[in-house]
Amino acid sequence: MTITLTARNVRRAVTTAGVTTEILQGCTLELKGAGLTAVVGPSGSGKSSLLMCLSGLEQPTSGSVSIDGRDIYRQSASRRASMLRSEIGFVFQQYNLVPFLDVEENITLPFRLDRAPVPRAVVSELIESFGLSHRRRAPARSLSGGEQQRTAVCRALARRPGIVFADEPTGALDSQSTRLVLDTLRRMADEGQMIVMVTHDLDAAALADTVVVMHDGRTVKTFGRSTGQELLAFMTELRA
Numbered sequence: 001m002t003i004t005l006t007a008r009n010v011r012r013a014v015t016t017a018g019v020t021t022e023i024l025q026g027c028t029l030e031l032k033g034a035g036l037t038a039v040v041g042p043s044g045s046g047k048s049s050l051l052m053c054l055s056g057l058e059q060p061t062s063g064s065v066s067i068d069g070r071d072i073y074r075q076s077a078s079r080r081a082s083m084l085r086s087e088i089g090f091v092f093q094q095y096n097l098v099p100f101l102d103v104e105e106n107i108t109l110p111f112r113l114d115r116a117p118v119p120r121a122v123v124s125e126l127i128e129s130f131g132l133s134h135r136r137r138a139p140a141r142s143l144s145g146g147e148q149q150r151t152a153v154c155r156a157l158a159r160r161p162g163i164v165f166a167d168e169p170t171g172a173l174d175s176q177s178t179r180l181v182l183d184t185l186r187r188m189a190d191e192g193q194m195i196v197m198v199t200h201d202l203d204a205a206a207l208a209d210t211v212v213v214m215h216d217g218r219t220v221k222t223f224g225r226s227t228g229q230e231l232l233a234f235m236t237e238l239r240a
């Protein structure tokens with residue numbers, strides 16, 4: 001089935017110590033079916049905030065976010081929680097690994113919490129393709145930042161959710177690991193997953209099928225496949 005993610009005029013304001021800040025000031029997008037989408041934009045433009053709203057974790061102040069026509073913020077709390085668990089995967093900037101569990105245990109934890117069968121072959125393939133085979137039994141607390149990040153990406157992908165949201169999935173990685181993660185995300189998208197990633201890296205964005213550009217809390221432009229230079233030219237124009 002083709003999954004559709006729709007955001008309509010999403011706004012989010014936060015009030016801290018009596019001061020209200022409009023973090024998102026009108027974000028609209030529609031993503032249909034499998035593919036890799038990159039959300040790019042200057043620091044502070046609202047990329048992570050948009051991802052939180054799109055993934056059901058932070059309720060917009062106004063506007064709507066729907067998966068296949070179901071507004072995720074209009075579901076009951078239990079229905080939303082079950083949608084999130086079964087249809088959405090996340091990779092956060094903080095990896096949220098359990099420090100005393102090893103790589104494989106962290107990846108399989110969501111299955112065990114759900115008392116669901118662990119897809120051993122899928123997990124092994126992911127561990128191998130992310131270059132973690134030699135660290136399979138290492139506790140998360142002993143992993144390098146890059147290894148933690150790759151483990152977190154594996155954990156999100158193992159359930160094969162319809163949509164995977166990833167906030168800077170290559171942020172802490174060296175160039176070799178970055179390539180590994182991007183190639184795997186690209187392959188997963190080609191194999192049928194919708195992947196939405198926030199990235200600062202315009203060369204990574206150039207691997208995406210769709211690039212959403214944010215500026216000052218707004219989605220200002222959506223590109224199809226583009227080169228790093230085309231994206232850089234647009235971003236430079238935006239800043240001018």
Ligand SMILES: Nc1ncnc2c1ncn2[C@@H]1O[C@H](COP(=O)(O)OP(=O)(O)OP(=O)(O)O)[C@@H](O)[C@H]1O
Pocket residue numbers: 014016021023041042043044045046047048049050
């Ligand atoms: N809970 C909050 N309270 C107040 N301000 C916030 C909150 N969350 C985010 N902001 C502000 O909203 C703006 C957008 O933040 P966000 O993290 O979404 O941007 P970003 O584009 O992902 O930035 P970066 O690329 O630096 O990670 C920033 O100015 C940030 O300081």
